[in-house]
Amino acid sequence: MVNVEEFTIRLNKIMEYYDLSAASFADKIEVGRSSISHLLSGRNKPSLDFVMKIVKAFPEVELYWLLNGKGDFPKKTGERPQPESKEPVKQRPVEDLFSASTALPVEEKSASTSSKKIKKVIILYTDGSFDAYENQ
Template identity: 50%
Template sequence: MINMNDFVNRLQEIMDYYGESASSFAEKIGVQRSSISHILSGRNKPSLDFILKILSSYPEVDLYWLFNGKGSFPSKGKFEEPKPILKKETDLFSINETPPTKTPGDKEIERIVIFYSDGSFKNFEN
């Protein structure tokens, strides 16, 4: 769960770093001025769409830093688009082949979350 007071402080830190007022920040990320005001005052919590708009407009902002203060701001280094590991689902194993079995010590994927550019997301749990 996000600590709202800390989140508001980090949001204010982003605005201060870029020299943005609440109005100019709202315009840059594409939200209503009132959205920024309500979040800064603690009246509303940020939506996923709001968070994604910040990350898209300010690539130096790290998601984990924004959520929980871990990491650094501005983030160090440049991010590259992840390269797909598989071209298609059948690249993992053929239909006639049994999937690989888990050996002791292997880690198992618990959950995968995919975020889409329209602000929606899909959650896949094992």
């Protein structure tokens, strides 16, 4: 029988090792984000399918270590490999949203709004991440 509390500790170690949030970890192993949340809160126990998805996506995770805490993690030493992914990682270019070269034309506003300045712009992405840009 798997100790759920110890299993969640090992699950957190895997997420920390790869610097993944719970949401991005769920996406990597192709499970619902709520599944991770329920496991981490202790509400649910891990299914065999869930455990096997972790071992498949992260080859450094030994099944015996994940289930019982015995063995090594990561099982290979040396350079940290990236988890398997079906899609290539896309890098977003960082742009200065406040420079004149990237500014879009703005319609004239009334006198009451023309003195307003943008302080911060936050862009929310579908994967749950975000970028914030502040006007200096």
